[in-house]
Amino acid sequence: MSDPIRILIVDDHAxxxxxxxxxxxxxxxxxxVGEAENGRKGLEAARSLNPDIVLVDLVMPEMDGQExxxxxxxxxxxxxxxxxxxTEVDDRVYDLVAAGIEGYVxxxxxxxxxxxxxxxxxxxxxxxxxAVMKKVLNRMGQQAQPVSFSLTPRELEVLEWMATPNTYRxxxxxxxxSEETVRSHAKSILEKMKQPNRAQAVLAAVRLKLxxxxx
Amino acid sequence: MSDPIRILIVDDHAxxxxxxxxxxxxxxxxxxVGEAENGRKGLEAARSLNPDIVLVDLVMPEMDGQExxxxxxxxxxxxxxxxxxxTEVDDRVYDLVAAGIEGYVxxxxxxxxxxxxxxxxxxxxxxxxxAVMKKVLNRMGQQAQPVSFSLTPRELEVLEWMATPNTYRxxxxxxxxSEETVRSHAKSILEKMKQPNRAQAVLAAVRLKLxxxxx
DNA sequence: TTTTTCCTCCCCCGCGCGGGGGATTGGACT
DNA sequence: AGTCCAATCCCCCGCGCGGGGGAGGAAAAA
Numbered sequence: 340m341s342d343p344i345r346i347l348i349v350d351d352h353a354x355x356x357x358x359x360x361x362x363x364x365x366x367x368x369x370x371x372v373g374e375a376e377n378g379r380k381g382l383e384a385a386r387s388l389n390p391d392i393v394l395v396d397l398v399m400p401e402m403d404g405q406e407x408x409x410x411x412x413x414x415x416x417x418x419x420x421x422x423x424x425x426t427e428v429d430d431r432v433y434d435l436v437a438a439g440i441e442g443y444v445x446x447x448x449x450x451x452x453x454x455x456x457x458x459x460x461x462x463x464x465x466x467x468x469x470a471v472m473k474k475v476l477n478r479m480g481q482q483a484q485p486v487s488f489s490l491t492p493r494e495l496e497v498l499e500w501m502a503t504p505n506t507y508r509x510x511x512x513x514x515x516x517s518e519e520t521v522r523s524h525a526k527s528i529l530e531k532m533k534q535p536n537r538a539q540a541v542l543a544a545v546r547l548k549l550x551x552x553x554x
Numbered sequence: 555m556s557d558p559i560r561i562l563i564v565d566d567h568a569x570x571x572x573x574x575x576x577x578x579x580x581x582x583x584x585x586x587v588g589e590a591e592n593g594r595k596g597l598e599a600a601r602s603l604n605p606d607i608v609l610v611d612l613v614m615p616e617m618d619g620q621e622x623x624x625x626x627x628x629x630x631x632x633x634x635x636x637x638x639x640x641t642e643v644d645d646r647v648y649d650l651v652a653a654g655i656e657g658y659v660x661x662x663x664x665x666x667x668x669x670x671x672x673x674x675x676x677x678x679x680x681x682x683x684x685a686v687m688k689k690v691l692n693r694m695g696q697q698a699q700p701v702s703f704s705l706t707p708r709e710l711e712v713l714e715w716m717a718t719p720n721t722y723r724x725x726x727x728x729x730x731x732s733e734e735t736v737r738s739h740a741k742s743i744l745e746k747m748k749q750p751n752r753a754q755a756v757l758a759a760v761r762l763k764l765x766x767x768x769x
Numbered sequence: 770t771t772t773t774t775c776c777t778c779c780c781c782c783g784c785g786c787g788g789g790g791g792a793t794t795g796g797a798c799t
Numbered sequence: 800a801g802t803c804c805a806a807t808c809c810c811c812c813g814c815g816c817g818g819g820g821g822a823g824g825a826a827a828a829a
Contacts, residue, residue, distance in 0.1 A: 721786090731806085
């Protein structure tokens with residue numbers, strides 16, 4: 340092993356904190372560098388200690404885990420966050436993964452599994468508790484379908500071009516038709532999608548997965 | 555323990571099949587009910603044996619794992635699928651999770667971890683290998699990317715409004731400033747982001763996670 | 770066969786918007 | 800004190816674009 344993994348624990352229950360410390364001490368290369376009992380103090384501690392990873396309880400007084408995680412992500416995006424929560428999977432997980440939380444485990448996790456999860460997250464991977472994963476994947480699969488309107492193949496093609504910097508005139512040249520044709524398609528697209536302008540139509544298309552936003 | 559977990563193995567390499575059998579035999583409540591060497595035979599076997607879970611190799615002759623998994627999902631959606639693949643994460647994983655595959659592990663997985671994964675999937679949860687999970691989560695959008703330009707707080711606020719149907723005049727009213735001010739901010743935003751128009755700026759902002767696309 | 774849908778093309782109008790100038794305030798940093 | 804920048808406001812110009820019309824031909828559906 341090389342450098343130790345520096346860990347910060349943020350939980351309002353002293354018992355939980357001590358328990359976590361006990362578990363993490365089993366690993367020689369794990370080092371608990373600090374503890375905090377709420378999100379506000381946890382945020383300060385994280386910023387000054389600069390740990391590799393922060394274990395954060397979701398429910399806490401003063402500033403909860405979500406708020407803290409989002410704040411920390413903005414100021415110190417390199418610090419990984421492992422969210423801890425009770426036995427139920429909170430709906431807030433959607434916002435958290437959307438914000439870039441790398442880990443999410445339930446408190447009834449087995450110690451060995453937690454160790455593995457921490458190592459995975461610190462090494463740049465992601466770890467979501469299976470139950471959480473299921474929930475997130477479900478949401479992913481669902482949103483692929485429902486579209487209340489239907490675009491013709493040609494319209495879909497034009498819509499994809501509308502997501503590019505090209506003007507209608509340039510799109511027309513690319514497609515080998517007249518500008519008026521493209522504008523005509525654009526008009527019916529906006530009408531079908533009930534969007535007021537090109538920008539909104541493209542955004543809506545991204546939302547509906549009609550267009551893929553590539554990285 | 556109650557009923558045993560009935561498992562079907564589908565892999566074109568006999569060595570791999572035997573190895574899996576050896577590993578799975580360690581668990582008293584695991585029962586390997588069948589083996590198949592390609593997707594077509596695996597599909598038949600799955601339909602007649604009705605196992606709890608099928609371990610499927612992704613790369614196989616005749617009918618590969620993806621094709622088989624998708625077909626099985628349609629005919630017998632209650633049978634869980636655990637996809638096995640090499641050390642690399644295949645891009646096909648996106649289609650597979652979208653189709654409802656519950657498990658996806660790499661072949662270099664530790665035996666104990668595979669056992670855990672199988673139990674998780676059979677009990678209705680999902681298990682993706684951490685590396686796969688990372689890839690999938692990236693696709694659905696988190697992990698803030700470094701931004702080469704920097705917007706002022708006010709500009710970021712205006713940018714968020716630019717993602718709405720509002721015109722600059724309406725945005726100005728919302729923000730309580732003159733239309734010229736908003737247009738002025740918009741101009742510097744487009745310049746900083748090197749985007750030719752509002753639509754492209756908004757799309758780029760979505761790509762860079764400066765703006766969240768909500769469902 | 771009739772009807773509908775899709776794709777193509779055209780005209781006009783007015784506003785939204787991109788791009789080019791510039792000016793003033795106040796706060797932060799030197 | 801002087802410099803820099805964010806935030807506010809103003810003017811002008813020209814093009815892109817949204818919205819309103821309409822029309823013809825080909826192909827698929829009724």
